[in-house]
Amino acid sequence: MRARSYFALSVMVVGCSGSTGEDPTVTPGDETSVTTETGDNDTGTPSEDSGGTPSDTAMADEGSGLPDGDAPTDGAMPVSGATIPNLKVAFVGDQGANTNTANVLKQIKAEGAQFLVILGDFDYRDDPDLWDSTLTANLGADFPVFAAIGNHDEPEWPNYKKKLEARLAKITGAKCTGEYGVKMSCYYHGLFFILSGVGTMGTGHDTYIKDQLAMDKSIWRVCAWHKNQTDMQVGDKGNEVGWPAYQACQNGGAMVMTGHEHSYSRTKTLNGLGNATMGHGAFGDFASLVLKTGAPGNTFVTVSGLGGVGIRDYVASKHDDDTWWASWYAINGHLKNGKKLTTASGYGATFVTYNVDGDPKKARGYMKNIAGVEIDSYEIRRE
Ligand SMILES: [Fe+2]
Numbered sequence: 426m427r428a429r430s431y432f433a434l435s436v437m438v439v440g441c442s443g444s445t446g447e448d449p450t451v452t453p454g455d456e457t458s459v460t461t462e463t464g465d466n467d468t469g470t471p472s473e474d475s476g477g478t479p480s481d482t483a484m485a486d487e488g489s490g491l492p493d494g495d496a497p498t499d500g501a502m503p504v505s506g507a508t509i510p511n512l513k514v515a516f517v518g519d520q521g522a523n524t525n526t527a528n529v530l531k532q533i534k535a536e537g538a539q540f541l542v543i544l545g546d547f548d549y550r551d552d553p554d555l556w557d558s559t560l561t562a563n564l565g566a567d568f569p570v571f572a573a574i575g576n577h578d579e580p581e582w583p584n585y586k587k588k589l590e591a592r593l594a595k596i597t598g599a600k601c602t603g604e605y606g607v608k609m610s611c612y613y614h615g616l617f618f619i620l621s622g623v624g625t626m627g628t629g630h631d632t633y634i635k636d637q638l639a640m641d642k643s644i645w646r647v648c649a650w651h652k653n654q655t656d657m658q659v660g661d662k663g664n665e666v667g668w669p670a671y672q673a674c675q676n677g678g679a680m681v682m683t684g685h686e687h688s689y690s691r692t693k694t695l696n697g698l699g700n701a702t703m704g705h706g707a708f709g710d711f712a713s714l715v716l717k718t719g720a721p722g723n724t725f726v727t728v729s730g731l732g733g734v735g736i737r738d739y740v741a742s743k744h745d746d747d748t749w750w751a752s753w754y755a756i757n758g759h760l761k762n763g764k765k766l767t768t769a770s771g772y773g774a775t776f777v778t779y780n781v782d783g784d785p786k787k788a789r790g791y792m793k794n795i796a797g798v799e800i801d802s803y804e805i806r807r808e
Contacts, residue, residue, distance in 0.1 A: 506644040507785035508615030513537055516727070517774040518544030518575060518651060518684020521734030522555055525772045528795045529733050530563035533774050536793065540596075540613065541568065544684035545575025545625065545651025549734055553584040560592075569596045569613070573620040574606045575651040575684060582606075582626070603633075610637045616779060617643035619679070624652035624666040631669035638677030638718075644786055644807050645716075645779045648674035649682045656701055658686035658728045659739045659753045668699030671726070678718035678807070682775070684730040687737040688755035689775070689792050691727045691801055695749060698724070707749035711762035717808040725751075725805075729775040729792065736770050752801040754792065761801060771796055777805075 515538035520526045526548075533541055541564070548556040560570055570592050578585050586605050593599060601611040607622035608630065619637055623630035638646060652665040662685060674681045675698045694714045697706025709715065717723040731754070739755035753760045759768040773794035781789050786808075792801040 504644075504785045506615070506642050508643075508645055508779040510780045510783070511778055512614050512616060512780060513539055513776055513778045514616065514647075515541045515774045515776050516544060516649070516682045516729045517541070517732040519546045519687050519730040519734050520548060520556075520559075520732035522548040522550055522552070522559060523733055525795070526559060526733030527563050529731070529772050529774055530560065532793070532795050534564055534568070536774075536776055538774075538776060539569070541570045542618065542620070542647070542649050542682065543570065543572035543732075544649055544682055544729060545573050546577045546684060546730075546732075546734065547572070547575065547585060549577050551577075551581045553581055553588050556585065557588040567595055569599065571599075571601075571611060571613075571618070571620060572606050573650050574622045574625050576625050579626065608633050610641075612641075612643070615643060616645050616647065617641045618647035618649055621648065621650040621670065623650050623670045625650070631667070631673045634670055634673040635677065638673065638679055645788065646677060646679035647682055648677075648679045651683060652685045653683055653728065655743065656705065656747065656749075657681075657683070657692075657726045658730075659688055659690045659744050659747075659750065659755060660686040660737045661740045661743060662686050671698040671724075672721075675724040676718065676720055676722040678716045678722045679724060680716060680777075680805070681724055681726040683726065683728050684732070686728050687730045687735045688739065688753065689727075689729060689731055689773070689800060690753040691751055691775075691790075691792070691803070692725045692749045693751045694723050694725055696721045696723050698726075704748040711751040712803045714803055714805045715808055716805060723808075727775055727790075731772045731794075732774070733772050736772070751803070752792075754794075754800045759800065762803070768794075768798055768800065769796070771798070773800060775801075 515533040517529060572589055574582060589605055599611060599613040601609055603609040606620050607627045609620045611618050619634055621630050653662045654664045654666050655662060693707040693711060694709045695705045695707055697703045714725045715723050736756045738757045739753060751762055756770045759766045771794035773792055775792045777788055777790040779788045781787050788805040790803050791799055793799050
């Protein structure tokens with residue numbers, strides 16, 4: 426471990442139409458963006474008072490694929506844009522504040538996840554102290570946690586945000602730009618992920634997502650937000666996101682992780698999001714997914730909403746004619762890679778391990794419930 430580290434917290438005001446980070450001038454009003462960086466810094470930049478543009482600074486070494494501190498220690502040449510080998514990340518939303526909530530967090534730790542991305546809707550009690558202490562009790566005070574805003578987090582969002590920013594400041598090597606949990610892009614252990622408030626807070630999300638993905642050179646990219654389109658969950662949620670954000674992620678070759686509906690569901694590979702007539706472009710094997718940047722690109726969509734607050738039904742009247750699901754898990758059923766099973770319903774998280782089997786472009790995902798049953802399992806190839 427290298428001893429030298431830095432922490433820079435910059436407040437910048439960006440124009441209301443976007444966030445290219447061109448103007449670091451601090452003036453009252455408008456949207457506030459926070460850039461937080463922690464970690465080793467062999468290059469000597471940025472300093473604590475760099476005066477540079479936060480976005481430019483944070484993105485500066487992404488092309489290398491390996492942030493400072495993540496370089497291989499075995500002398501191997503780093504692969505451009507790769508994550509660290511076997512990087513396991515947990516994704517879950519809709520947590521609540523009960524025993525199930527705690528058990529899902531304990532599971533995340535037990536499975537060996539290196540960090541957690543919370544997909545919105547935290548404790549449902551508007552109690553940031555309670556939520557933060559629940560994370561600390563079950564994961565530890567320094568466990569790396571990132572989050573996107575959910576609709577239940579809006580009333581106390583400024584205080585949730587403070588908790589999240591305090592956690593972020595302790596995450597060595599994490600580089601994030603933008604407005605926390607609403608229009609934020611992060612880079613950690615070689616994974617690039619966008620935490621968006623699309624459908625919940627803010628505007629201009631699809632443009633932001635598109636621009637951020639266009640700038641990034643990482644192999645693995647994730648779009649994470651809370652809400653859904655009806656066709657992209659298996660309950661009775663409405664169309665609350667719009668298709669452009671999904672399409673931006675699809676064409677950027679980024680996987681989409683959401684919450685909001687209190688069940689689990691995961692599509693096949695999709696290349697026609699928004700086109701229900703063509704089944705949103707679903708194709709390929711249930712358990713072998715392909716991510717590809719292009720026009721159109723390829724993605725897949727997951728709802729990981731079994732964080733503890735409740736479990737809802739699969740709504741047959743709305744989804745029996747859906748042709749794009751590989752797997753789903755609700756109170757009234759379980760489909761695993763196209764096969765109906767009789768697994769008892771339960772809570773759990775989604776885990777994705779990037780850069781597996783010595784292949785930087787291969788990943789493996791699974792959903793496991795807190796009883797230890799593997800609910801879903803798949804491989805992902807990045808083209
Ligand atoms: Fe929600």
